[in-house]
Amino acid sequence: MSAFLKTLFGDAGTVAVVAIVMAAEVSLVANDQVVSAAFAIPSLVLVGTAWLARR
Amino acid sequence: MLDWTIVVPAFLTAAVEWVEAFTIVLAVSLSIGWRAASGAALAALILLAAMTAITGGVLGLGLDIRWLQLAIGVFLLLFGVRWLAKAVARGAGLKALHDEALEFADTRALVARGDWMASWLIAFKGVLLEGLEVWLVVVAFGLHGRAWVSSTAGALAALLAVVAAGLMVQAPLRNVPENAIKFAVGAMITAFGTFWTLEAVGGAAAWPWGDWSLLGLAAFYALGGLALVVLLRQRSTAGATR
Numbered sequence: 174m175s176a177f178l179k180t181l182f183g184d185a186g187t188v189a190v191v192a193i194v195m196a197a198e199v200s201l202v203a204n205d206q207v208v209s210a211a212f213a214i215p216s217l218v219l220v221g222t223a224w225l226a227r228r
Numbered sequence: 229m230l231d232w233t234i235v236v237p238a239f240l241t242a243a244v245e246w247v248e249a250f251t252i253v254l255a256v257s258l259s260i261g262w263r264a265a266s267g268a269a270l271a272a273l274i275l276l277a278a279m280t281a282i283t284g285g286v287l288g289l290g291l292d293i294r295w296l297q298l299a300i301g302v303f304l305l306l307f308g309v310r311w312l313a314k315a316v317a318r319g320a321g322l323k324a325l326h327d328e329a330l331e332f333a334d335t336r337a338l339v340a341r342g343d344w345m346a347s348w349l350i351a352f353k354g355v356l357l358e359g360l361e362v363w364l365v366v367v368a369f370g371l372h373g374r375a376w377v378s379s380t381a382g383a384l385a386a387l388l389a390v391v392a393a394g395l396m397v398q399a400p401l402r403n404v405p406e407n408a409i410k411f412a413v414g415a416m417i418t419a420f421g422t423f424w425t426l427e428a429v430g431g432a433a434a435w436p437w438g439d440w441s442l443l444g445l446a447a448f449y450a451l452g453g454l455a456l457v458v459l460l461r462q463r464s465t466a467g468a469t470r
Contacts, residue, residue: 176353178338179362182306190309215422219452222309226320
């Protein structure tokens, strides 16, 4: 079962990165910053990728 | 009519997973024979096909497209970020490259410790777990834009290509440039995930260039990933010489 869940969701680090990205998306959209989100979110995803790669 | 923007990522993702599944089945076949190992693989493939059909049917039952897009986008982000990070780490030398020969030897050692049934289950579970990621991608791409034929065709073409190559060489497929494929697919899938989640949360106006933004995102992640490889490699070299 744990192998199944890990295949679907990845490890805790991956889940944390995606959760932060989603929280940032919701927060930017809620604050009427949709245009900024289109530029900020990809950068945030790349920062998260760098963090995951370095672990 | 096939949508090649779906066929290509589905094919590449599936190819990487099928190569890993083939290595496991090949290792098991040396212990319990080709027929039994292929039977285990076929059983797993039938289960995956049933899962694809059921999920496709359930998710297509009039659900709000924005919720679907959000759910699929989150899964693609989870999957894409993981692959991109892994490929960057391997490219930068922070992590060892995936070695099919090592995987083959590990599975052989595992099979040697068990009986016929345990070996059969290793092949079944191996194909099922590797195939789960293929299932995710086929469902995700299939649902968006109703591109079921294209996403399934990509995954099936990859399966046929890997089986044909495997039967020809009858050894683990070591020469497949797995990390390069993982890097490219990771960038593409992360781009799709970012695009769909923000469009679901912020509406269609979220992306200034509409669908063309997808291309920009894929290029951004590919170039950004390459920059990360260089940066992390320099850091690890500097750390080693210190």
